[in-house]
Amino acid sequence: MNNNLKLPIHELFYSKAGTIDTFTIEVPVFEDSEINIVPGQKITLTGIKIDDGICLYSEGQTLKVSYNCARCLKTVDTEITLETLEKHYYVTIPEDMDSDLAEEVESKNFEIDLTSLLKETVFLSLDPVLTCGEDCPGMPDYGAIPTQPTSKNPFTDLKDLLK
Numbered sequence: 413m414n415n416n417l418k419l420p421i422h423e424l425f426y427s428k429a430g431t432i433d434t435f436t437i438e439v440p441v442f443e444d445s446e447i448n449i450v451p452g453q454k455i456t457l458t459g460i461k462i463d464d465g466i467c468l469y470s471e472g473q474t475l476k477v478s479y480n481c482a483r484c485l486k487t488v489d490t491e492i493t494l495e496t497l498e499k500h501y502y503v504t505i506p507e508d509m510d511s512d513l514a515e516e517v518e519s520k521n522f523e524i525d526l527t528s529l530l531k532e533t534v535f536l537s538l539d540p541v542l543t544c545g546e547d548c549p550g551m552p553d554y555g556a557i558p559t560q561p562t563s564k565n566p567f568t569d570l571k572d573l574l575k
């Protein structure tokens with residue numbers, strides 16, 4: 413299976429500034445030890461023709477994923493909302509452009525490879541530690557939280573801790 417995501421942007425690139433085009437792509441199923449992306453999902457990207465290049469933009473897209481809880485290893489099926497994605501593509505990146513935001517596109521075939529950008533976006537959208545939730549039985553036990561204050565003076569407990 414070919415997971416490369418090549419977006420043909422030739423037509424948009426030669427449109428007049430302000431032209432908008434929509435691309436729907438199937439999200440590749442990344443090989444990853446942490447998460448699995450449910451196959452066959454599509455997301456929509458908006459392409460806008462800007463001076464000298466194009467801007468690719470996507471916001472609020474959701475993706476079904478599954479992963480194993482980092483603490484109890486239970487399988488979790490969930491839906492994540494992807495971080496906003498924005499990238500500008502140029503044949504030659506203007507000098508004043510933020511290099512994180514801009515990327516070059518080959519003028520030979522005018523195709524954008526979205527594989528790494530999408531992968532990056534998916535990982536940015538995940539929690540740093542993937543767990544099954546607050547009720548995870550594998551959570552470290554910090555001891556029961558007292559329901560009643562043991563002392564009226566809030567500093568008494570602190571003094572005990574400092575002993």
Ligand SMILES: [Zn+2]
Pocket residue numbers: 481482483484485486543544545548549550
């Ligand atoms: Zn868990």
